[in-house]
Amino acid sequence: xxxxxxxxxxxxxxxxxxEQLSSPERLRFILDEVRNGKILVLxxxxxxxxxATLIExxxxxxxxxxxIGIEMNGYGEDKPSFIQKILGxxxxxxxxxxxxxxxxxxxxxxxxxxQTMIIAxxxxx
Amino acid sequence: MGLFGKGSFxxxxxxxxxxxxxxxxxxxxxxVGKTTLANRILRDWTGDIMGSVSEIPHETRxxxxxxxxxxxxxxxxxxxxxxDTPGIATKVDYKEFMNTFGLSRDEAKQRAKEAxxxxxxxxxxxxxxxxxxxxxxxxxxxxxxxxxxILGNLEARNLPVLIAANKIDAEDASPAxxxxxxxxxxxxxxxxxxxxxxxxLYSTMVTHFSKRRKKRR
Numbered sequence: 001x002x003x004x005x006x007x008x009x010x011x012x013x014x015x016x017x018x019e020q021l022s023s024p025e026r027l028r029f030i031l032d033e034v035r036n037g038k039i040l041v042l043x044x045x046x047x048x049x050x051x052a053t054l055i056e057x058x059x060x061x062x063x064x065x066x067x068i069g070i071e072m073n074g075y076g077e078d079k080p081s082f083i084q085k086i087l088g089x090x091x092x093x094x095x096x097x098x099x100x101x102x103x104x105x106x107x108x109x110x111x112x113x114x115q116t117m118i119i120a121x122x123x124x125x
Numbered sequence: 126m127g128l129f130g131k132g133s134f135x136x137x138x139x140x141x142x143x144x145x146x147x148x149x150x151x152x153x154x155x156x157v158g159k160t161t162l163a164n165r166i167l168r169d170w171t172g173d174i175m176g177s178v179s180e181i182p183h184e185t186r187x188x189x190x191x192x193x194x195x196x197x198x199x200x201x202x203x204x205x206x207x208x209d210t211p212g213i214a215t216k217v218d219y220k221e222f223m224n225t226f227g228l229s230r231d232e233a234k235q236r237a238k239e240a241x242x243x244x245x246x247x248x249x250x251x252x253x254x255x256x257x258x259x260x261x262x263x264x265x266x267x268x269x270x271x272x273x274x275i276l277g278n279l280e281a282r283n284l285p286v287l288i289a290a291n292k293i294d295a296e297d298a299s300p301a302x303x304x305x306x307x308x309x310x311x312x313x314x315x316x317x318x319x320x321x322x323x324x325x326l327y328s329t330m331v332t333h334f335s336k337r338r339k340k341r342r
Contacts, residue, residue, distance in 0.1 A: 048277025055215055055274065056248045059241040062217060064234055069216025072270050076277055101216035109268050 008039065008103070008118055015044040015092075027054050031061065034070055034100055039118070045074040045096030071104040073097055073114050147334045148206040150250055153260035154271045155182035155212030155240075158291040162260055162317035163189075163209035169323060170194050175209045181226045183240035185211045188250055198328035203335050210250055211243025213271050251278060256285040256334040263290040263298040263314065267306045276307070287333050288312040289326060294319050 018026055033040055058070050074096025097116055107115040151159045163175035176189050190208040219237035222228040257279055261267055279286045288307055290300040293314045300314035311333055313326045
């Protein structure tokens with residue numbers, strides 16, 4: 001990651017923005033933003049299948065001195081109720097935070113709070 | 126010898142309704158003891174070993190497998206192909222290998238490059254397995270994104286998963302935390318290093334992975 005003076009960009013991305021994109025477009029958007037040194041807070045997270053695909057894509061794009069990977073944490077889908085299962089209602093994954101691994105570190109996570117830290121001395125493009 | 130000849134009622138039921146052969150992947154983050162567990166299983170049932178282990182993360186960088194490992198639990202058995210997969214991670218930093226483990230820059234870069242390829246291979250293997258032993262470090266926080274992602278994937282594919290809460294020989298191990306964190310899956314506390322509770326793991330593997338279920342791709 002290149003150190004910048006301009007501060008760190010933390011972008012909150014709306015559910016509407018993410019829903020407008022197809023799954024591959026969504027992953028491309030996220031990875032491009034993170035590779036540019038931005039931290040994203042997604043209003044609606046990724047499915048576990050998408051997360052695995054994102055990890056796979058990340059591994060393909062690692063550049064040893066500039067991009068070492070991602071830090072990602074979020075809340076999965078709520079379990080659908082019995083009635084929702086019958087009606088075929090699919091629950092969506094909830095909020096997720098994703099950033100460059102050399103910039104963002106997860107401190108703790110419980111059912112209500114994901115605590116992260118931005119690593120000092122780094123900055124976004 | 127009973128009415129049906131050799132074997133117990135349970136083994137007859139298994140022959141009729143259960144699986145006889147399953148490909149089982151050993152999954153988890155780096156350094157939780159996947160290869161140590163694979164070695165334990167093979168040593169106990171075939172006398173062989175799967176691969177080398179190391180305290181340096183990403184020691185296993187290519188998937189390895191052993192076919193036709195017959196595991197028994199007293200009254201029934203299951204033939205398994207055991208696949209030992211590279212650790213799944215969201216980041217690989219070669220500097221960690223240099224600064225923490227003393228590898229040279231070239232060694233560290235090579236290891237990092239191979240580790241990224243290993244992660245990709247592990248994820249792709251998910252398409253070709255029938256069940257997973259997800260190894261977690263019982264001394265660590267279980268809610269890592271890698272654990273959550275792997276579990277979510279397996280649940281989405283309707284694949285059976287058994288959680289091996291490894292390293293319970295360590296002083297600060299807390300297998301109860303893992304059990305309460307993932308109540309929807311069987312959790313077996315184990316020390317792959319010493320073999321403690323391995324019999325319980327094998328018994329659970331046979332019963333859990335013998336069940337027939339429809340895979341989703």
